[in-house]
Every structure is written in C-alpha cells, then in structure tokens.
Amino acid sequence: MRIAQISDPHVSADGLPVHGLVDTDAALARVVAAVNALDPQPDLVVVTGDLAHDGDAGATARAHDALAALRAPVLVCAGNHDCGDAVRAAFGPFPGDAGEGGVVYAVEGHPLRLIALDASTGDPLHAALPAAQVAWLAARLAEEPERPVLIFLHHPPFDTGIGWLDSMGIAQGRHEMGTIIAAHKGVAAILCGHLHRPMRGAWYGVPVLAAPSVMDRVTFTGLRPDGSPVAAVTAPPGFVLHRWSAEGGLVSELRFLDGYAETWLAARPDPAAAPKD
Ligand SMILES: [Fe+2]
Numbered sequence: 001m002r003i004a005q006i007s008d009p010h011v012s013a014d015g016l017p018v019h020g021l022v023d024t025d026a027a028l029a030r031v032v033a034a035v036n037a038l039d040p041q042p043d044l045v046v047v048t049g050d051l052a053h054d055g056d057a058g059a060t061a062r063a064h065d066a067l068a069a070l071r072a073p074v075l076v077c078a079g080n081h082d083c084g085d086a087v088r089a090a091f092g093p094f095p096g097d098a099g100e101g102g103v104v105y106a107v108e109g110h111p112l113r114l115i116a117l118d119a120s121t122g123d124p125l126h127a128a129l130p131a132a133q134v135a136w137l138a139a140r141l142a143e144e145p146e147r148p149v150l151i152f153l154h155h156p157p158f159d160t161g162i163g164w165l166d167s168m169g170i171a172q173g174r175h176e177m178g179t180i181i182a183a184h185k186g187v188a189a190i191l192c193g194h195l196h197r198p199m200r201g202a203w204y205g206v207p208v209l210a211a212p213s214v215m216d217r218v219t220f221t222g223l224r225p226d227g228s229p230v231a232a233v234t235a236p237p238g239f240v241l242h243r244w245s246a247e248g249g250l251v252s253e254l255r256f257l258d259g260y261a262e263t264w265l266a267a268r269p270d271p272a273a274a275p276k277d
Contacts, residue, residue, distance in 0.1 A: 001043050001044075001110060001111045001112060001243070001244045001245070002038075002040065002041075002042040002043055002241065002242065002243050002244075003042055003043065003044050003045070003046055003150070003241075003242040003243075003244070004035045004038065004042040004044075004045045004046070004072065004239055004240070004241055004242075005045075005046050005047075005048060005152075005191055005209075005211045005239060005240040005241075005242060006028075006031055006032075006035065006045060006046070006047045006048075006067075006211070006214060006239045007047065007048040007049065007050070007192075007193030007194075007210075007211040007212070007213055007214065007239075008048070008049065008050040008079065008193045008194070008196055008211075008213035008214055008215050009024060009027070009028045009031075009047070009050065009051055009052075009063055009066070009067075009213075009214040009215065010022070010024045010050050010052070010053040010081065010213075010214070010215040011024055011025065011028060011051060011052050011053065011059050011060075011062050011063040011066060012024060012025070012052075012053050012054070012059055012062075013052070013053075013054060013056050013058045013059040013062070015062070018053050018215065022215055024053065024214065024215050025062075025066070027214050027215060027237045028063075028066050028067075028214050028237075029066065029069075030237060030257055031214050031237050031238075031239055031257070032066065032067065032069050032070055034239065034255065034257060035070060035071075035072070035239060036069070036070060036071050038241070041071055041072050042072045042241070043072065043073075043110065044072055044073055044074075044075060044110070044114070045067075045070050045072045045073070045074045045075070046074075046075050046076075046077075046114070046152050046191060047067060047074060047075070047076045047077070048077055048079070048152055048153070048154055048191055048192055048193035048194075048211060049076070049077050049078055049079025049080075049081075049082060049120075049154030049193050049194065050079035050080065050081040050082060050154065050193060050194070050213075050215075051063040051064075051067075051076060051078075051079065051082055051087060051090075051091075052081060052082055052083075052086065053081055053215075054081065055081055055082045055083035055086060056083065056086060057083075057086045057089060057090070059086075060082065060083070060086040060087055060089070060090045060091075061086075061089075061090045063090070064090040064091055074091075075107060075114060075116065075152070076091050076103070076116075077103055077116040077117065077118060077152050077153060077154055078102065078103040078118045078120045078154060079120060079154035079155075079193065079194060080120050080121075080123075080124040080125075080127060080154065080155070080168065080194070081124055082103075082120060082154075083122070084101065084102050084103050084118065084120065084122075087103050088103065091103075094116070095107055095108070096108065098133065098136045100130070100132050100133050100136055101130075102118035102120065102130075102133065103116055103118045104116060104117055104118050104133055104136065106140050111148065111244065111246070112148050112149065112150045112188065112244055113140075113144070113147050113148065113149045113150070114149075114150050114151075114152065115137065115140060115149060115150070115151045115152070116151075116152055116153070117129065117133065117137065117151060117152070117153040117177075118133070118153070118154075119153060119154065119155045119170045119173070120154065120155075124168070125167070125168050126168070126171060127155045127168060127169060127170045127171060128170060128171050128172040128173055129170055129172065129173025129174060129176070129177055130172075130173065131173065131176070133173070134173050134176045134177050134180065137151075137177065137180055137181075138180045141180060141181070141183075141184040141186075141187075144186075145184065145185075145186070146186060147186055148186050148188055148244070148246070149184065149186050149187045149188065150187075150188050150189060150191065150244070150250070151181070151187060151189070151190045151191070152190070152191040152192070153190055153191070153192055154192060154193050154194050155168075155169060155170050155192060155194050156169070156190075156192040156194060156195065156199065156201065156208050156210045157169075157170055157174040157177065157178065157190065157192075157203040157208060158201040158202070158203055158208055160195060160199060165194075165195060168194075174203070177203075178203050178204035178206075179204065181203070181204055181206050182204035182205050182206065187206045188207075188244060188249055188250040189206065189207040189208065189209055189242075189250045189252075190203060190206055190207070190208045190209070191209055191211065191240075191242070192208060192209065192210045192211070193210060193211050193213065194210065195210045195213075196212070196213040196215065197210075197212060197213070198210060198211060198212045198238070198240075198254055207250070209240065209252055211238070211239065211240045212237070212238035212239070212240075212254065212256065213237065213238075214237045214239075215237075236256055236257045236258040236260050237256070237257050238254060238255055238256035238257065238260070239255050240252050240253065240254055240255065241253045241255055
C-alpha cells in the first residue's frame with residue numbers, strides 16, 4: 001500500500017500570499033501536480049492539517065477544491081490553524097466518525113486501518129488530546145488487537161527542542177495516547193505535520209514522522225534548548241511517500257520539489273525508553 005502525505009498547505013481565503021510573502025495556492029498546486037505524476041499512483045493521500053491558514057470556511061473550501069485535483073482519494077485531519085467545523089463542512093462527512101467533536105475518525109477497507117486524531121482546540125497556540133478522544137482510540141484499537149494501524153495527527157507528540165514550537169505542542173493527553181499505542185503493538189507509525197520541516201522521532205516506541213510543509217519559504221530556527229536562533233532553513237515544498245507492507249512495515253521517503261534534499265533529523269526509536277514529563 002502506498003500513501004502520499006501532504007502537510008500544512010495553509011491556503012488563504014482570498015488567494016493572496018500568506019504573510020504577504022508565500023503563495024500557498026501555487027505551492028499546493030505544485031505539490032498536487034507532483035503527487036499526480038507519481039507512477040504508480042498512491043492508494044491514498046493523507047493531508048496532515050493546517051489546510052487553511054486562518055481556518056475560515058472559505059479558505060477551507062478553497063483547500064478542498066485544490067486537493068480535489070488529486071487523482072488518489074484524500075483523507076484529512078485538522079491542524080491548529082484549522083476550524084474543525086469548517087473542515088467537517090468542506091471534507092466531511094467522515095467514515096467511522098468518532099462523534100466526539102473534532103476531526104476524529106477511522107477508515108476501513110485498506111490493508112492498514114487509518115485513524116485520524118485531532119489535538120486542535122480552537123486556540124492555535126494550545127493543543128490537547130481530550131480524554132474522550134483517547135478513550136475512543138483505545139476502544140478502536142481494542143476491537144482488532146492484531147490489525148496494523150496508521151495514525152495521522154497534525155501535532156507531533158514529541159518535543160522538538162525548538163522552544164517556541166514545543167510551547168504549541170500537545171499539552172494534555174499525549175502520554176495517555178502513548179500508553180495506549182504502546183500496548184496495541186500494531187501501530188505502524190504516527191504521521192504528523194505542524195513543524196514545517198521534516199523530523200523523525202518516536203513516541204512510546206512508535207515511529208513518528210513529521211512531514212515537510214507545502215507552505216514553503218518559512219524559516220525555522222533552533223535547536224538550542226532555549227529555542228534561540230541557530231540557523232534558518234529555507235526549503236521548497238515537499239511531501240512524503242510512504243510504502244507499507246505486512247512483511248516490511250512502513251518505509252518513508254521525503255520528496256522535495258526543485259531537487260532539494262534534506263536529511264531526517266533522527267531520533268532512535270527505543271520501546272524501552274518511554275518519555276516522561
Ligand atoms: Fe502549519
């Protein structure tokens with residue numbers, strides 16, 4: 001099974017450049033074209049949030065229309081810039097909807113079960129996984145203990161070491177989620193966005209992959225512990241191509257446009273080293 005992952009399109013309501021600088025319409029169109037040019041086509045495209053820059057209904061509808069140009073079926077989750085109701089209106093109804101609020105659902109009918117989680121709260125600077133959502137996840141995983149699962153969620157559960165980004169991370173529920181996914185054994189990975197740069201880590205022994213963004217030309221700084229600037233990164237848009245097989249698990253390849261290459265910043269998954277607060 002092949003899955004293309006696109007993240008953080010940040011489509012604007014009026015089509016004007018975001019921050020007066022980034023033409024996200026053009027960037028998304030380029031990424032859509034790149035994914036459409038894949039041969040063979042992916043079975044699915046997963047878009048890991050920040051569909052719209054300001055979360056309003058018009059921008060989210062514009063994101064939907066742009067993503068509708070993809071040849072493969074599209075699944076989305078909500079980011080901190082999104083409004084869950086707007087995402088639901090533009091992309092819903094969702095199969096396997098948790099009915100817990102937010103954009104939370106489980107997709108069947110593929111070799112992997114795909115589960116969308118939602119840590120957005122309506123406040124772009126605050127993220128949390130509600131207890132009811134974590135309980136819903138536990139119930140879904142308990143239904144089929146041996147079934148391979150791929151979770152997609154805008155916010156990575158791990159800390160990046162970039163202070164201002166981590167301050168917007170998942171403040172509640174991430175350890176409870178970690179305990180549940182560690183017990184299931186079948187979670188192949190958690191696919192995320194939010195960071196606007198590729199990062200790889202692990203959460204309670206499960207690989208976590210944060211995709212590069214569609215919204216290019218955003219500079220990020222770090223990795224000093226206090227988040228103070230070390231270097232600026234300017235990268236073209238990119239996406240990730242995942243391949244999953246029962247024998248080999250999940251293999252993920254970064255694809256940047258314009259021939260740009262960036263290595264993963266790697267953290268070694270270690271099931272014995274569950275993170276603690
Ligand atoms: Fe974003």
